Amino acid sequence: KAGVTQTPRYLIKTRGQQVTLSCSPISGHRSVSWYQQTPGQGLQFLFEYFSETQRNKGNFPGRFSGRQFSNSRSEMNVSTLELGDSALYLCASSLGGTNLVFGPGTRLTVL
Amino acid sequence: AQRVTQPEKLLSVFKGAPVELKCNYSYSGSPELFWYVQYSRQRLQLLLRHISRESIKGFTADLNKGETSFHLKKPFAQEEDSAMYYCALQGSNSGYALNFGKGTSLLVTP
Numbered sequence: 001k002a003g004v005t006q007t008p009r010y011l012i013k014t015r016g017q018q019v020t021l022s023c024s025p026i027s028g029h030r031s032v033s034w035y036q037q038t039p040g041q042g043l044q045f046l047f048e049y050f051s052e053t054q055r056n057k058g059n060f061p062g063r064f065s066g067r068q069f070s071n072s073r074s075e076m077n078v079s080t081l082e083l084g085d086s087a088l089y090l091c092a093s094s095l096g097g098t099n100l101v102f103g104p105g106t107r108l109t110v111l
Numbered sequence: 112a113q114r115v116t117q118p119e120k121l122l123s124v125f126k127g128a129p130v131e132l133k134c135n136y137s138y139s140g141s142p143e144l145f146w147y148v149q150y151s152r153q154r155l156q157l158l159l160r161h162i163s164r165e166s167i168k169g170f171t172a173d174l175n176k177g178e179t180s181f182h183l184k185k186p187f188a189q190e191e192d193s194a195m196y197y198c199a200l201q202g203s204n205s206g207y208a209l210n211f212g213k214g215t216s217l218l219v220t221p
Contacts, residue, residue, distance in 0.1 A: 001155075031207065043211035044198065056206030090155065097207030098143070102155040 002026065002102035004093050012109045018079040022107045031055075032071050032074040033100060036067030037088040039095060046089075049074055050097065078108075086110045115137045115200050117212035124188050125221055132183040132215050134172075135197030143201040144181040145209070146172055150194045156195070157184075168192070188219045 005024045015020050025032050034046040043056040049068035066076040072093070078085055086109050092100035114137045124130050136142060146158040159167045161174040161181060172183045181198060198212040 033207065034211075035209075035211075042213045043199075043209075045210070048207050056208050057145040058208060067172075092155075098201065099157055099160070100209065101157075104154055 003093060004091060005076040006089075006091050006100065006106050009104065009107060010107045010109075011048060012111060013081050014111050015081055017081050018077060019051055019081060020075055020077045021108070022090075023074045023076075023091030023093075023103060025074070025091075026101055029093035029095055029101070030072055031097045032068055032072065033092045033094075033097075034074070034076050034090065035090040036060075037090055037105070038086075043090070046069045046076065046080055055097075081110045083110050113200055113202050113210050115198050116195075117166055117215045119214045119215045121211070121218065124215070125143070126190055126219055126221050127187050130185050130188040130192070130219075132196050132198075132217065134181045134183065134212060136179050136181065136198075136200050138179075138200060138202055144172075144174055145199040146170070146181075146198040147199055147211075147215075148194050149197070149215070149218050154157055159207050172197070187214035188217075190219045190221060193217055193219045198210065 007022045031050045033048040036044045047066050048056045052068045068074045088103045088105045091103045096099050099104045116135045144161045148158040149155045171184045195214050197214045199209040
C-alpha cells in the first residue's frame with residue numbers, strides 16, 4: 001500500500017509570491033489534514049478535509065487555503081508569502097480523521 | 112482552550128534504563144490522546160493512542176484524568192528508541208484537529 005505522498009518535496013519562493021502544495025493520501029483514505037511545522041511553534045494544525053469538505057480550520061490567516069478533490073487528493077495554497085511562512089508542511093491522511101498517517105512533508109523556504 | 116505541554120525538550124538515558132516522557136494537557140472535556148514518534152530521517156508516525164490501551168515497541172501510556180497527564184513509559188530503553196516524541200490531543204469540540212506538544216527528543220546512549 002503506497003504511503004502518503006507530497007509534492008514538491010522542496011520549494012524556494014520569494015516574499016509576495018504564492019505557492020501550491022499537493023498531497024496524495026493513502027488509497028481509500030477520505031480525510032486529509034495539513035500541519036505546519038516550525039522550530040519555534042512546533043506542529044500546528046492548518047485544516048482538515050473530508051470528502052471534499054473542509055471540516056475544521058486552524059488559527060491561520062486567510063492567506064492559507066486548501067481544497068480536496070473527488071479522488072481525495074488535496075492541495076493547499078499560500079498567497080502573498082511572508083518570511084515567517086518558511087516551514088515544513090505536513091499532510092496526513094486517515095480513514096475518518098483519527099490515526100493519521102503522515103507524508104514526508106514539503107520544505108518551503110521563503111526568501 | 113486546549114494545551115499540551117511536554118516539559119522536557121531533551122531527555123538522555125542509558126540503554127537499559129527506564130524512560131518516562133512527560134505529557135500534561137489542559138482540556139475541559141474528554142480528550143483523545145496520542146503519542147507520535149519521528150525517528151531520524153523518517154516520517155512522523157503514530158506510536159500509540161490511549162483508547163487502544165496497548166503496548167507498542169515496549170512503550171505504554173496511561174491517561175490520568177485527575178492529573179491531566181499522559182506520560183509515555185518504557186521499562187528498558189533501547190538505542191533504537193532514540194527519536195523525537197510528540198504528545199497530541201484531539202478534543203471533541205475541535206473536530207479531528209490534533210493539538211501537538213512541542214516534543215521531547217529522547218537520546219538513548221550505550
